[in-house]
Amino acid sequence: MEVLHLSSSDLTGGAARATYRLHRGLRQAGYRSQMLVQAKSSHDPSVLVEKKFLRKFNEKLLISERLDDLPARSRSHSRFSPQWVPNRVVSQVAQLKPSVIHLHWIFKGFLNIENLAQFRQPLVWTLHDMAGFTGGCHYAEQCDRYTKSCGACPQLQSSQEQDLSRWVWNRKAKAWRDLDLVVVTPSRWLADCASQSSVFRHTPVRVIPNGLDLQIYKPFDRPAARDRLNLPQDKLLVLFGALDPTSDTRKGWHLLQSALQKLRTTEWKDRIELVIFGASQPEKTVDVGFKVHYLGHLNDDVSLAIAYAAAEVMVVPSVQEAFGQTASESLACGTPVVAFDATGLKDIVDHQVNGFLAAAYQPESLVQGIIWVLEDLERHQFLSENARKKAETSFCLTLQAQQHIALYSELVEKTVS
Numbered sequence: 001m002e003v004l005h006l007s008s009s010d011l012t013g014g015a016a017r018a019t020y021r022l023h024r025g026l027r028q029a030g031y032r033s034q035m036l037v038q039a040k041s042s043h044d045p046s047v048l049v050e051k052k053f054l055r056k057f058n059e060k061l062l063i064s065e066r067l068d069d070l071p072a073r074s075r076s077h078s079r080f081s082p083q084w085v086p087n088r089v090v091s092q093v094a095q096l097k098p099s100v101i102h103l104h105w106i107f108k109g110f111l112n113i114e115n116l117a118q119f120r121q122p123l124v125w126t127l128h129d130m131a132g133f134t135g136g137c138h139y140a141e142q143c144d145r146y147t148k149s150c151g152a153c154p155q156l157q158s159s160q161e162q163d164l165s166r167w168v169w170n171r172k173a174k175a176w177r178d179l180d181l182v183v184v185t186p187s188r189w190l191a192d193c194a195s196q197s198s199v200f201r202h203t204p205v206r207v208i209p210n211g212l213d214l215q216i217y218k219p220f221d222r223p224a225a226r227d228r229l230n231l232p233q234d235k236l237l238v239l240f241g242a243l244d245p246t247s248d249t250r251k252g253w254h255l256l257q258s259a260l261q262k263l264r265t266t267e268w269k270d271r272i273e274l275v276i277f278g279a280s281q282p283e284k285t286v287d288v289g290f291k292v293h294y295l296g297h298l299n300d301d302v303s304l305a306i307a308y309a310a311a312e313v314m315v316v317p318s319v320q321e322a323f324g325q326t327a328s329e330s331l332a333c334g335t336p337v338v339a340f341d342a343t344g345l346k347d348i349v350d351h352q353v354n355g356f357l358a359a360a361y362q363p364e365s366l367v368q369g370i371i372w373v374l375e376d377l378e379r380h381q382f383l384s385e386n387a388r389k390k391a392e393t394s395f396c397l398t399l400q401a402q403q404h405i406a407l408y409s410e411l412v413e414k415t416v417s
Contacts, residue, residue: 001408002032004098006089008110011041011299013243014325015105015128018186018210020047022126025211025401036092038110048096050110051088078155078250080136082168085109090118100124100408107131107138113171117179122411124404126184126208129322133172133197135165139250139320146197149173172199179203182407186210186323187344206407209347210323211400212391216301217332219388220309228306231293232273236374239311239335241277241295242318242326246286252317252340257288258363259317263370264289272374277307308333312380313355313373316345317366324348331355332391336383338369348394354387 005023009016019035020042026033027046035047089111093101103116103125116123129138135150137143143154145165152158153165176199183205185191191207194200226233245251260274274288277295286292298304308314314330316339324345327337331354339345341357351357356369373383 001099001412002097003034003100003102003408004093004096005033005035005102005104006093006106006111007035007037007104008106008108009039009041010035010037010044010047012039013105018128018323018325019104019126020044021211021213021397022400022404023047024213025397026404029398029401029405031401031405034096034098036089036096038108051092079107079138080155080164081107081131081138082136082164083107083111083113083171085112087112087115090115093119093121099412102126102404102408104128113168114175116181117175122408122415123179123181124184124407124411125181126186127190127194127322128186130190130193132183133194133199135167135169137165140193141320146193146199148198169199182206182411184208184404184407187321187347189343189346190322208400208403208407209394210325210328211397212328212332212395213301213397214332214391214395217305217308217329217391219334219384220306222309225306225310229275229293229295229310231275231310235273236268236271236313237273237275237293237311238290238370239275239277239307239314239330240317241275241279241298241307243278243297245276245278246282247279250319252319255319255361255363255366256315256317257286259315259366259370260288260290262363262367266367266371268371268374275307275311277304304329305333308335311335313338313370315339315366315370318343318345319361321345327355328391328395331387332395334384334388336373336380336387338366338373340366348390350386350390354383354390 007019010020023033023035038050040047040049101119101121101123105128130140131138134146137155150169151161151166153163183194183203185207186209188207191205194205242251246253273291275293277298280296281294308330314335314337316327321344327348330337337349337355339349340360342360349355349357356372358365358369
């Protein structure tokens with residue numbers, strides 16, 4: 001059996017990293033797995049690059065991405081994907097002749113909506129956000145119009161029913177009407193959203209959490225980790241991070257800032273320091289009430305694992321998460337997590353077992369959670385041990401690969417019969 005993963009990137013961003021990990025897990029299990037991507041960062045020969053006309057020109061100017069963004073430019077405050085740009089992916093996939101096509105994060109002009117109906121192999125699509133079943137937005141926020149037919153899109157600041165989001169939704173409804181597809185989501189929350197959507201209401205949806213290499217993401221001596229990162233030994237370290245965590249409002253930096261301002265008024269103000277990865281120190285320093293250590297972008301798993309191991313607690317204050325990979329990575333390293341009791345993070349953090357689930361979007365509750373994790377050494381040890389146990393039972397890459405192999409086999413057998 002040969003599996004081909006389609007992903008915009010192999011390593012850039014959480015969705016790409018999750019995809020690449022699964023790809024590696026399948027290969028380690030002895031299966032033939034390849035990736036086809038638009039932008040390649042690794043040197044892995046099993047990762048292939050999409051053939052494009054004037055590839056160097058495309059790479060330099062990001063033509064496909066800019067074209068796909070064009071209809072929504074200046075109208076949306078966050079990423080919006082109409083998926084309309086022509087490409088050569090279908091013909092390249094046909095030449096590779098995979099047994100199963102596994103779609104992942106396929107935006108930024110990589111695949112268009114109509115491409116999916118042109119594939120002849122069984123299709124699996126792992127959703128890494130909500131864009132697969134909306135009219136173009138990647139996270140719907142408070143909007144539920146994706147359960148109907150979109151239109152009057154708040155992210156486009158539109159009051160018109162026949163707007164860009166309705167056009168995108170109509171194309172999906174038409175192109176995917178008879179699509180033989182199984183949707184996979186990493187969390188129950190995203191599965192519920194997909195099942196409630198008008199696009200995937202009659203499509204089978206399965207939940208398979210993202211996997212981790214637990215030989216890399218594992219507990220590490222905290223003093224040694226701090227030495228490696230030049231972090232203080234005499235402070236309690238609160239960790240926060242993602243890809244551009246301080247600029248992406250969905251990651252909840254504004255909520256964490258508010259929580260830290262409240263935390264600074266307590267007896268903890270001289271005992272805690274903040275560590276941020278995924279962002280460099282800004283030219284204009286933001287006063288959050290505590291000293292901040294910026295680690296910049298950590299591009300390899302070992303560096304990330306050391307960062308998690310260096311901290312007493314990881315805070316993931318995201319407003320919406322399809323899964324929350326930084327939370328699962330942190331647990332695997334034995335570092336408890338404080339997050340809001342909402343969306344995909346509820347599948348990762350078990351309240352007062354391996355971390356703390358704060359009341360949704362309330363900074364005061366976030367403060368309560370941070371203090372609760374830090375204030376008792378025996379409790380912290382209990383949380384740390386449970387964190388690792390949760391990773392071993394729920395986020396093991398081998399288990400994730402086995403679950404996917406079973407799904408692929410089921411689809412291939414169905415096709416043959």
